[in-house]
Amino acid sequence: MNEVEQLEGKEYRSGFVAVVGRPNVGKSTLINSMMGTQIAITSSRPETTRKVIRAILTTDEYQIVLVDTPGIHRPRTLLGQRLNDMVDESLSDADAIAFLLPADQEIGPGDKRILSRLRSNFSHKDENGHWQWDKPIIGVLTKIDGLNRSQLVEKLIELDQFGNFSEIVPVSAKEYDNVDEVRSVFAQQMPVGPQMYPTNQISEESAEDTIAELIRGAFLEQLSDELPHSLAVTIDAIEYPEEDESEGEGRAHVYASIYIERSSQKPIILGRGAENLVRVKKKLRTPINRIVGMKSTLILHVKIAKDWQSDPKKLERLGFN
Numbered sequence: 221m222n223e224v225e226q227l228e229g230k231e232y233r234s235g236f237v238a239v240v241g242r243p244n245v246g247k248s249t250l251i252n253s254m255m256g257t258q259i260a261i262t263s264s265r266p267e268t269t270r271k272v273i274r275a276i277l278t279t280d281e282y283q284i285v286l287v288d289t290p291g292i293h294r295p296r297t298l299l300g301q302r303l304n305d306m307v308d309e310s311l312s313d314a315d316a317i318a319f320l321l322p323a324d325q326e327i328g329p330g331d332k333r334i335l336s337r338l339r340s341n342f343s344h345k346d347e348n349g350h351w352q353w354d355k356p357i358i359g360v361l362t363k364i365d366g367l368n369r370s371q372l373v374e375k376l377i378e379l380d381q382f383g384n385f386s387e388i389v390p391v392s393a394k395e396y397d398n399v400d401e402v403r404s405v406f407a408q409q410m411p412v413g414p415q416m417y418p419t420n421q422i423s424e425e426s427a428e429d430t431i432a433e434l435i436r437g438a439f440l441e442q443l444s445d446e447l448p449h450s451l452a453v454t455i456d457a458i459e460y461p462e463e464d465e466s467e468g469e470g471r472a473h474v475y476a477s478i479y480i481e482r483s484s485q486k487p488i489i490l491g492r493g494a495e496n497l498v499r500v501k502k503k504l505r506t507p508i509n510r511i512v513g514m515k516s517t518l519i520l521h522v523k524i525a526k527d528w529q530s531d532p533k534k535l536e537r538l539g540f541n
């Protein structure tokens with residue numbers, strides 16, 4: 221906070237909001253709509269969000285760092301366990317937690333599991349036996365675009381009874397309805413504090429991580445249900461042209477490896493006549509150019525890492541540690 225702001229009595233707020241919810245609840249779409257830029261990957265397939273992706277929303281009044289979490293679920297593999305650990309870490313570090321519940325579905329066992337996990341970690345019972353949150357938990361009712369007014373009111377009441385949330389806010393990220401209100405509710409829950417990141421920084425991820433996530437998301441979209449979650453992507457190198465070259469036709473070269481678990485998955489990834497590769501490259505041309513800051517060529521290699529989801533060494537190499 222600078223002196224002028226102090227004199228005007230305007231206090232800058234800044235902090236972290238962890239976004240949780242069961243798979244497919246609309247976390248990534250909400251983060252993207254709040255940012256107005258594509259940062260987190262979105263896909264209609266559940267559990268596509270693997271990494272804790274941070275988006276940084278900065279205004280004259282506040283800075284909110286949004287932490288997207290992979291869906292909380294029962295771990296079945298070592299990868300599942302690591303993902304759950306990553307979620308716990310983001311939640312403890314956060315100043316507030318946004319718990320997303322979809323308006324187009326009933327509150328279910330997945331939501332109850334998340335609530336009880338939040339309760340056991342971040343709440344206590346007061347002398348009257350009522351749950352009190354130790355940090356603000358904001359209930360966000362997502363996908364309200366399919367509801368009429370009375371259904372909306374009913375859902376909000378249901379949510380209130382379910383979670384005893386510090387705040388409740390409805391939103392349709394898809395129709396951009398009430399997104400401003402979500403921003404301001406989050407901001408109000410942030411502690412007073414100075415800006416943590418420079419104004420023009422929108423993500424804490426490196427160019428490599430962002431591109432890897434984009435490639436992964438693009439393949440998952442292509443592949444419908446054929447391939448399970450046995451797809452990992454790493455960026456091996458981004459080579460920029462020499463200085464004098466860049467004035468002419470200089471291009472960056474982005475080398476990416478796509479890891480699958482079995483060689484039988486290779487034709488699925490490639491598609492007939494390598495059509496999937498071609499589509500993914502075409503789709504990502506503009507976003508990757510924007511990230512590397514110049515025209516670029518994407519070079520994709522499909523590699524086999526047997527059972528990587530259960531091998532600690534391979535997991536580490538693929539960025540899950």
Ligand SMILES: Nc1nc2c(ncn2[C@@H]2O[C@H](COP(=O)(O)OP(=O)(O)OP(=O)(O)O)[C@@H](O)[C@H]2O)c(=O)[nH]1
Binds near residue numbers: 245263290391395
């Ligand atoms: N009707 C409607 N659909 C939405 C809205 N927001 C997201 N969706 C859809 O819900 C699906 C899941 O959205 P995501 O943002 O990928 O969900 P997520 O919670 O990040 O999913 P995971 O990464 O699997 O945890 C996609 O098909 C979105 O188009 C909304 O406001 N309205």
